[in-house]
Amino acid sequence: TVTDQLAHFVVAFAIAALFLAGGIVGGFIAGASCGLIREVTEAGGSRIALSELPPHFAKLDPWIDVAFWALGGGVAAWTLN
Numbered sequence: 633t634v635t636d637q638l639a640h641f642v643v644a645f646a647i648a649a650l651f652l653a654g655g656i657v658g659g660f661i662a663g664a665s666c667g668l669i670r671e672v673t674e675a676g677g678s679r680i681a682l683s684e685l686p687p688h689f690a691k692l693d694p695w696i697d698v699a700f701w702a703l704g705g706g707v708a709a710w711t712l713n
Contacts, residue, residue, distance in 0.1 A: 647662045647665045647666065648662070650662040650665070651705060651708070651709060654709070655709060655713060656706050656709045656710050656713075657706075658709060659705040659706045659707070659708055659709025659710065659713075660702045660703070660705055660706035660709075661702070661705070662705045662709075663701045663702040663703065663704050663705020663706060663708070664698055664699075664701055664702035664705065666701050666705070667697055667698035667699075667700070667701025667702060668698055668701075670697070670701070671688070671689070671694040671697060671698060672685065674688070674694070675687075675688035675689075675694075
């Protein structure tokens with residue numbers, strides 16, 4: 633729907649804005665945001681139920697992945713800004 637696509641646009645814009653204007657901290661936040669999006673999609677099937685998230689994030693592996701997404705965003709901001 634139009635509402636869904638608008639939400640996708642707004643989130644992508646916000647993440648990119650954090651990276652571009654937020655310096656290194658913005659890069660870390662943007663990277664972590666991308667990582668969280670990825671981890672949430674790994675928690676469920678084609679439709680994600682909220683009940684699937686707590687067991688997924690109770691493990692250490694998703695948090696390590698998010699940390700490295702954040703690190704990648706921070707290093708990108710540091711090297712490109």
